[in-house]
Amino acid sequence: MGRITFYEDKNFQGRSYDCSSDCSDFSSHLSRCGSCRVESGCFMVYERPGYAGSQVFLRRGEYPDFQRMSSMSGMMGMTNMDNVRSCRFIPMHRGQFRMRIYEKENFGGQMHEMMDDCDNMMERYRMSECQSCNVMDGHWLMYEQPNYRGRMMYMRPGEYRSMRDMGMSGSTRFNSFRRIMDMSEDTNANMTMGKIIFYEDRNFQGRSYETGSDCPDMTSYLSRCHSCRVESGFFMVYDRSNFMGNQYFVKRGEYSDYQRMGMSDCIRSCRNIPMHRGQFRMRIYEKENFGGQMHEMMDDCDNMMERYRMSECQSCNVMDGHWLMYEQPNYRGRMMYMRPGEYRSMRDMGMSGSTRFNSFRRITDSC
Known part of the structure; x- marks a missing residue:
């Protein structure tokens, strides 16, 4: 407590x-x-x-x-x-963080959805004021000045139609935002969080950006991203903003050229993959909306057709743990990262209708 x-x-x-x-x-x-x-x-x-x-x-x-x-x-x-x-x-929040900030009171004006820290709202969003917000997931701190300085305000999940209703004066402006995470109690927090450094050019050249959390749009920090180093933890990198497009799983190591990852363009967004310590459980379904054959998995599967005599997986329910799905048997080809949740259609995940998944792997410490 x-x-x-x-x-x-x-x-x-x-x-x-x-x-x-x-x-x-x-x-x-x-x-x-x-x-x-x-x-x-x-x-x-x-x-x-x-x-x-x-x-x-x-x-x-x-x-x-x-x-x-x-x-x-x-x-x-x-x-x-x-x-x-x-x-x-x-209270400590263990899942994803999500907050929508609005330029004007009563959810008016510009709106931006945040899932990670923001050290300067004006630089990232070109928005000079935040007068209302909707905290959907997690607990946040808002700061009056950039780089998490000045007066602060604690925001719990809920709708905040006016900052003035929170006891702040009309002259108060918020310019940076930080998630409240359990960094004080866990001595392995930095390892759990992970650390990745992105570089503008191949072979770790040019300007760099360091993060330990989700980033839905790299263009807020770098004009392009052609290489990266993972110092700790696991991440998924994507060649489109908002965690879309081709995706690639990266762990501790050096990745000197984005094209060797199967990216059609440079890296545009990334997700931190938290470590799951308990059991793994996922149900895969032959058809969309949880139709057709169903099989429950608790371990890796290198060939869905051979194990289950099922040629397609068009929907799934990830109940425990984090998983990677692969287009080809033996964990090869295009991949997709699956967090706990219900997925009624793989097409809704940005995959083309022709994409088929044939092998599945749990994301564990030994990956």
């Missing part, structure tokens, strides 16, 4: 209050709050009751003086907090 201990005075002195959930008003427990220790989990603390006023994100660590919170948190330019009056516990 997480655990945070608040103290009346600076440097962890005076009476204390342990908390592992939301608290809308500390005055029921302490007359004031000058410092805290986060023993586990992530929290948002607020300078006013009812989760209002300036807010600061805290993860595991010691915070001996709230008046120096900005320098301790690395959020220069943020208004200092004299006291903490309320807090929210932030």
Whole structure:
């Protein structure tokens, strides 16, 4: 759940209050709050009751003086907090992240859907304001300045028709956005997340862009992408934006030329593939909309026709784990990455009607 201990005075002195959930008003427990220790989990603390006023994100660590919170948190330019009056516990989200940001209130003006961090909204989207948003998946932090600096605001899943309704002044503008992920508790988080570096030119030349998460459009960072290095983790790279077109599975190693990956054009988008530790389960169906023969798989299959006497797989239901489907037997030919979910038609995944899948492999640590 997480655990945070608040103290009346600076440097962890005076009476204390342990908390592992939301608290809308500390005055029921302490007359004031000058410092805290986060023993586990992530929290948002607020300078006013009812989760209002300036807010600061805290993860595991010691915070001996709230008046120096900005320098301790690395959020220069943020208004200092004299006291903490309320807090929210932030549950960890393990799946995908998705948020739509809108230029105007009530979901008006430009709209952009985000699935990863954005360090500068103006540079990426050419949008000067974000006045409303819809958080569909995950928990996010919004920052007043680019590069995750200045005043911040915590956003849980939900519809936010006006930032002013969130207690922000009409002059407040948000310019960068970051997903809240479980980086504080997992010592292997960087390995779980993965790290990939993309380069404009072949053989790792030209400008570069580094990421550990999904990127739906590389053109926000590079004019082209012709090579990449994977330092840790697994990724799927695509030759079209928004995870479409030809796709290729990459693991730790060097990929000096995109054409050797079977890409018709340069790399345009990528997905980070999280590691799954439990069982794997997928049902494959002969026809679209889960029709025809059905077979449930829990391990790799190098030849669907030989094993199941089934010539086509036109829909599937991935229940557990992450999988790769291949056009030819023995894990060869064009491939497609499948996350947990229902897939009623392979054509809806951007594959042509002539594409047939004939072998299937689980994505495991030994890939």
